[in-house]
Amino acid sequence: MVMSNGFDADVILGGGGLVGQTLALALDQAGLSVAVIDASKPAETLAPAFDGRAFAIAFASYRMWRALGLGEALDAVAQPIRQILVTDGDLTRGGPSPLYLHFDGAEQEEPDEPLGLMLEARHVRQALDAAVKRRPSIRMIQPMSVSGFERDAAGVWVALADGSSLRAPLLIGADGRRSFVREAAGIRTIGWQYPVTAIAATIAHEKPHEGVAHEYFLPAGPFAILPLKGERANIVWAEPRAAAEALLAMSEEDFLAELRLRFGDFLGRLSLEGPRFGYPLSMQLAERMIDDRIALAGDSAHGIHPLAGQGLNLGLKDCAALAECIADGVAVGLDPGDVSILERYQRWRRFDNTTMALGMEAFDKLFSNSLPPLRTARRVGLAAVNAVGPARRFFMKYAGGAAGDLPKLLRGESLAA
Numbered sequence: 001m002v003m004s005n006g007f008d009a010d011v012i013l014g015g016g017g018l019v020g021q022t023l024a025l026a027l028d029q030a031g032l033s034v035a036v037i038d039a040s041k042p043a044e045t046l047a048p049a050f051d052g053r054a055f056a057i058a059f060a061s062y063r064m065w066r067a068l069g070l071g072e073a074l075d076a077v078a079q080p081i082r083q084i085l086v087t088d089g090d091l092t093r094g095g096p097s098p099l100y101l102h103f104d105g106a107e108q109e110e111p112d113e114p115l116g117l118m119l120e121a122r123h124v125r126q127a128l129d130a131a132v133k134r135r136p137s138i139r140m141i142q143p144m145s146v147s148g149f150e151r152d153a154a155g156v157w158v159a160l161a162d163g164s165s166l167r168a169p170l171l172i173g174a175d176g177r178r179s180f181v182r183e184a185a186g187i188r189t190i191g192w193q194y195p196v197t198a199i200a201a202t203i204a205h206e207k208p209h210e211g212v213a214h215e216y217f218l219p220a221g222p223f224a225i226l227p228l229k230g231e232r233a234n235i236v237w238a239e240p241r242a243a244a245e246a247l248l249a250m251s252e253e254d255f256l257a258e259l260r261l262r263f264g265d266f267l268g269r270l271s272l273e274g275p276r277f278g279y280p281l282s283m284q285l286a287e288r289m290i291d292d293r294i295a296l297a298g299d300s301a302h303g304i305h306p307l308a309g310q311g312l313n314l315g316l317k318d319c320a321a322l323a324e325c326i327a328d329g330v331a332v333g334l335d336p337g338d339v340s341i342l343e344r345y346q347r348w349r350r351f352d353n354t355t356m357a358l359g360m361e362a363f364d365k366l367f368s369n370s371l372p373p374l375r376t377a378r379r380v381g382l383a384a385v386n387a388v389g390p391a392r393r394f395f396m397k398y399a400g401g402a403a404g405d406l407p408k409l410l411r412g413e414s415l416a417a
């Protein structure tokens with residue numbers, strides 16, 4: 001704990017979603033006190049049917065959650081992904097292309113590690129909420145919005161919607177795509193809307209999925225079947241806005257008939273488990289991740305296409321890097337908002353975030369186009385990567401979050417001194 005000078009906490013977090021709460025736990029492990037201000041109502045966000053999402057979590061991200069004490073709660077509900085099959089094709093016109101990309105966990109450097117884990121959003125929210133409540137140095141203020149802030153040379157006064165205020169040396173904006181902290185700090189974004197909405201839903205099926213995740217690149221957009229515990233899968237199905245709205249509004253029976261056309265019958269009979277949810281897709285990158293006494297983490301800094309399930313993984317990498325930069329800085333006597341700490345964080349994370357966002361963009365452009373030469377080129381491309389073992393292993397390592405200069409938490413190491 002480094003708090004002094006009339007500060008209420010070492011760090012104030014504006015936003016306590018999946019990224020904000022993970023970061024609070026990481027900072028707490030490093031010995032800092034944290035105030036988390038989150039606008040959402042726990043009774044809603046912790047309800048089993050709050051959002052239909054499930055996340056593909058890279059093994060490195062999962063190691064961090066374990067290092068932060070979530071293993072006991074998550075191990076029982078996490079479904080290991082053993083294989084990933086990527087197929088280009090139009091199931092409504094004769095099935096997927098025979099040329100595909102096949103990632104098999106058994107081919108990795110650590111063959112016993114899964115390629116990643118599938119976790120339902122509700123389980124992660126519940127585990128994070130319980131872990132945060134167990135930590136006395138984390139003060140969760142909820143439901144409450146950050147409504148303004150003022151900075152001086154030593155810290156930030158953060159104004160809350162109820163008229164009160166808190167002071168700390170650093171304010172972190174983990175407040176999602178429409179980040180108030182980012183906008184009020186004058187950090188601009190580049191980005192655009194995709195003309196598609198992703199439908200997320202949980203499906204029960206008859207036959208076992210054996211831990212195989214499928215991604216079909218259909219002309220309307222990507223369609224993913226992601227294995228969950230039991231005979232269940234989460235689907236993420238991108239369609240042009242109007243078509244997606246129609247799919248979300250139609251009867252369950254009609255929806256399942258449309259779904260079967262894409263899903264196929266390899267898992268037997270299908271039924272819907274819970275409501276369908278629609279997510280209009282957009283891409284958004286902040287021009288920088290820091291400002292005086294401010295840092296951004298998670299979707300507030302980068303909102304990307306969910307095509308390869310990497311958005312939250314990027315946010316979790318931000319948490320690991322930012323907490324480590326702050327812990328190292330504080331250990332040599334700096335305050336948590338010192339400019340050298342923030343600059344180190346930005347150098348560490350910016351390249352990876354930008355590369356991933358633009359990579360997803362290029363992938364989406366290539367795969368959402370049905371011009372015959374492009375279809376041929378991508379089929380040949382998929383087959384070529386598939387044929388070359390090292391290329392396949394590189395993709396597996398990158399998607400697993402194990403490439404590059406990994407912060408301690410992503411290696412499964414604690415930040416406790």
Ligand SMILES: Cc1cc2nc3c(=O)[nH]c(=O)nc-3n(C[C@H](O)[C@H](O)[C@H](O)COP(=O)(O)OP(=O)(O)OC[C@H]3O[C@@H](n4cnc5c(N)ncnc54)[C@H](O)[C@@H]3O)c2cc1C
Nearest residue numbers: 015017019039055056145146175176298299309311312313
């Ligand atoms: C369909 C779909 C599927 C996806 N699948 C995957 C996947 O498989 N793998 C993966 O890695 N990623 C995936 N993602 C991306 C992932 O969902 C996001 O990257 C992640 O949820 C971002 O978390 P966050 O905490 O940064 O932001 P958010 O979840 O948006 O949380 C922001 C928090 O800030 C709070 N807040 C907002 N404004 C204020 C304010 N003024 N004051 C206080 N609090 C405030 C909100 O209440 C909220 O709790 C998917 C996304 C979609 C749409």
